[in-house]
Amino acid sequence: MTTPAAVIMDAAAYAQAVEDAVTASAAYYAGGTSALDDDAYDRLVRGIAAWEAGHPDQVLPDSPTGKVAGGAVEGDVPHTVAMLSLDNVFSAEEFTAWTASLARRIGHDVERFSVEPKLDGLAVAARYAGGRLRQVITRGDGTAGEDVSHAIGTIEGLPETLAQPVTVEVRGEVLMTTAQFEHANEVRTAHGGQPFANPRGAAAGTLRARERAYTLPMTFFGYGLLPLLDTEPALAARLGELAHSDLMDQAAVYGVNTTATTAVPGTTADSVEQVLARVQEIAALRAELPFGIDGIVVKADLAADQQAAGSGSRAPRWAIAYKLPAVEKITRLLGVEWNVGRTGIIAPRAVLEPVEIDGATITYATLHNPADITRRDLRLGDHVMVHRAGDVIPRIEAPVAHLRTGDEQPVAFPETCPRCGSAIDTSEQRWRCENGRNCHLVAALSYAAGRDQLDIEGLGHTRVVQLVDAGLVTDLADLFTLTREQLIGLERMGATSTDNLLTAIAAAKSQPLSRVLCALGVRGTGRSMSRRIARHFATMDNIRAADAEAMRQVEGIGTEKAPSIVAELAELAPLIDKLAAAGVTMTEPGATPPSSTDSVTGDHDERSEGASGPLDGMTVVVTGAMTGPLEKLSRNQMNELIERAGGRSSSSVSKKTTLVVAGEAAGSKLAKAEDLGVRLATPDEFAALVADHLT
Numbered sequence: 001m002t003t004p005a006a007v008i009m010d011a012a013a014y015a016q017a018v019e020d021a022v023t024a025s026a027a028y029y030a031g032g033t034s035a036l037d038d039d040a041y042d043r044l045v046r047g048i049a050a051w052e053a054g055h056p057d058q059v060l061p062d063s064p065t066g067k068v069a070g071g072a073v074e075g076d077v078p079h080t081v082a083m084l085s086l087d088n089v090f091s092a093e094e095f096t097a098w099t100a101s102l103a104r105r106i107g108h109d110v111e112r113f114s115v116e117p118k119l120d121g122l123a124v125a126a127r128y129a130g131g132r133l134r135q136v137i138t139r140g141d142g143t144a145g146e147d148v149s150h151a152i153g154t155i156e157g158l159p160e161t162l163a164q165p166v167t168v169e170v171r172g173e174v175l176m177t178t179a180q181f182e183h184a185n186e187v188r189t190a191h192g193g194q195p196f197a198n199p200r201g202a203a204a205g206t207l208r209a210r211e212r213a214y215t216l217p218m219t220f221f222g223y224g225l226l227p228l229l230d231t232e233p234a235l236a237a238r239l240g241e242l243a244h245s246d247l248m249d250q251a252a253v254y255g256v257n258t259t260a261t262t263a264v265p266g267t268t269a270d271s272v273e274q275v276l277a278r279v280q281e282i283a284a285l286r287a288e289l290p291f292g293i294d295g296i297v298v299k300a301d302l303a304a305d306q307q308a309a310g311s312g313s314r315a316p317r318w319a320i321a322y323k324l325p326a327v328e329k330i331t332r333l334l335g336v337e338w339n340v341g342r343t344g345i346i347a348p349r350a351v352l353e354p355v356e357i358d359g360a361t362i363t364y365a366t367l368h369n370p371a372d373i374t375r376r377d378l379r380l381g382d383h384v385m386v387h388r389a390g391d392v393i394p395r396i397e398a399p400v401a402h403l404r405t406g407d408e409q410p411v412a413f414p415e416t417c418p419r420c421g422s423a424i425d426t427s428e429q430r431w432r433c434e435n436g437r438n439c440h441l442v443a444a445l446s447y448a449a450g451r452d453q454l455d456i457e458g459l460g461h462t463r464v465v466q467l468v469d470a471g472l473v474t475d476l477a478d479l480f481t482l483t484r485e486q487l488i489g490l491e492r493m494g495a496t497s498t499d500n501l502l503t504a505i506a507a508a509k510s511q512p513l514s515r516v517l518c519a520l521g522v523r524g525t526g527r528s529m530s531r532r533i534a535r536h537f538a539t540m541d542n543i544r545a546a547d548a549e550a551m552r553q554v555e556g557i558g559t560e561k562a563p564s565i566v567a568e569l570a571e572l573a574p575l576i577d578k579l580a581a582a583g584v585t586m587t588e589p590g591a592t593p594p595s596s597t598d599s600v601t602g603d604h605d606e607r608s609e610g611a612s613g614p615l616d617g618m619t620v621v622v623t624g625a626m627t628g629p630l631e632k633l634s635r636n637q638m639n640e641l642i643e644r645a646g647g648r649s650s651s652s653v654s655k656k657t658t659l660v661v662a663g664e665a666a667g668s669k670l671a672k673a674e675d676l677g678v679r680l681a682t683p684d685e686f687a688a689l690v691a692d693h694l695t
């Protein structure tokens with residue numbers, strides 16, 4: 001899927017388009033703060049190409065079409081072999097057509113493809129002599145690039161010394177991971193500089209900057225390995241014969257970072273179908289990656305196929321970029337809203353000029369907290385780079401500072417709670433209404449009644465609003481003392497609904513401690529953390545008796561979280577007492593309390609967190625739709641089951657995973673488990689394994 005090309009009507013519009021593209025491209029390669037995002041640039045260039053196709057005699061020399069870097073780049077260090085760009089395809093059909101034309105060119109089907117992520121950074125060539133890194137050069141115009149050797153030592157994954165004393169050139173992409181980008185902008189703004197708009201621009205600007213007062217770490221991923229003029233002849237010959245996938249293995253052996261270290265390692269594929277399946281897998285993992293990718297690069301893997309295909313002046317014919325939809329667009333920051341959540345946290349949210357990213361219209365983006373707004377130097381009216389991938393909530397990467405006009409206004413922070421007018425506790429990064437979870441009681445109660453917490457059927461949002469408005473509940477515990485008379489007097493509450501609701505509320509009293517704890521909504525304790533705490537301490541009394549040190553014994557609770565959980569439980573003491581008095585369960589079935597001398601007082605506790613059972617010591621991931629006896633279980637209930645049976649539940653597959661329960665239509669997690677050779681079970685097999693723990 002792709003957005004349409006820009007429409008160019010006449011020669012004047014064509015000349016303007018070429019000029020815009022050259023300016024944008026120059027900014028892109030210099031420091032990345034172009035006024036056009038990638039998608040807009042792509043559309044412009046496609047429009048230019050379309051106009052040129054109809055007017056081949058009027059092509060301007062500056063035109064970005066047919067050039068490696070779209071013009072306007074610097075550099076005078078000649079490349080040994082041209083550093084080319086890649087042609088693009090945007091769909092399975094276009095990709096299939098490309099493979100067919102490649103097959104025609106080389107006289108047979110491509111024997112094997114290599115498939116790897118298209119890393120969104122900038123290309124460099126790193127020259128090693130006798131295993132020592134001597135020079136790093138940008139791609140430049142493809143024939144000659146700029147010497148950026150001053151950056152040596154700041155690029156992770158590009159070692160200064162290889163594991164073998166070889167003379168070779170490693171080519172690859174320099175980028176900033178999301179974490180490196182955030183760090184870079186913090187450091188840069190702290191030094192009075194303007195923030196970079198996105199990780200790619202940050203890497204481009206950083207790589208070329210000399211004599212900065214600070215260093216900003218970047219990351220390198222190799223995707224090419226070739227001989228230099230004085231490479232030992234036997235090695236040069238061998239490198240010339242190796243398949244791309246073998247070259248990547250060799251680069252890794254030398255100590256160079258490659259995609260093999262990531263969740264989307266380069267793989268090989270024997271057919272177009274396999275390539276397309278791998279494209280889908282990588283696309284599905286994109287949102288979770290700690291660095292940006294803008295597509296998938298597919299290459300003919302064998303050296304013989306590459307040689308037979310050859311290269312054009314702009315791009316090789318043996319490789320193609322399968323572009324994924326853009327995840328970044330530039331739009332305006334129109335305002336900031338302040339919303340109070342169920343625990344009283346006052347969270348800012350950016351209101352954006354609507355912008356379409358990957359098929360969805362984006363009007364809001366998350367902003368973490370007030371300090372985040374200050375740190376990012378966001379101003380109302382700013383052009384901002386917005387990022388949205390998969391189902392993750394869109395975020396603002398940074399303002400596009402060079403597009404400022406001077407009319408931008410500072411973001412105003414609230415002085416009192418925007419919901420109830422109480423004072424605001426600003427002692428922590430996340431601001432909180434001093435009225436706490438009573439400020440937005442409806443949100444707190446709706447969450448507590450939810451399916452994964454107390455699971456009170458019939459107590460949806462509207463019903464909660466009704467109860468709160470009628471003054472019948474002022475906190476969670478009041479739910480459990482509601483009477484038939486009180487309920488039946490409400491609008492749209494007949495006898496049946498009333499009885500059903502009362503039955504559901506009564507049933508909720510026997511939910512295990514883990515769910516009660518989760519329903520309380522202690523900050524930093526979601527579903528799985530609540531289960532861990534409940535299982536560790538076994539009773540609410542033990543939890544309340546725990547000091548920060550004892551709390552830290554629970555897996556996943558660190559020095560920062562422990563005291564805030566302890567403090568919040570103390571704050572909740574009256575509510576917990578009221579719940580207990582109303583008969584709500586305060587124990588975790590199957591869990592053994594820590595002995596009186598250890599956990600509660602913070603002594604080290606070696607006990608396993610889980611109950612013991614058939615999954616003892618196992619880390620289990622569930623994917624796809626459950627069937628058979630497990631059909632009705634939600635993901636949360638599956639996780640509860642795993643933990644009851646002694647295992648650990650996890651949502652992502654890694655080398656540490658011991659078992660993957662793969663249901664119907666399982667996708668990338670199943671594929672990854674197969675790749676890693678992780679043991680698999682069908683829902684039925686799993687149900688048999690944990691039969692004793694199915695309740």
Ligand code: IVH
Pocket residue numbers: 083084085086116117118119120121122123139172173223297316319321
């Ligand atoms: S191969 C001659 N592999 O994409 C082959 N390039 O749009 C050219 N890129 O200039 C490079 N990831 O900067 C290759 N796995 C990958 C890549 C990759 C990112 C970049 C590279 C190239 C640009 C073309």
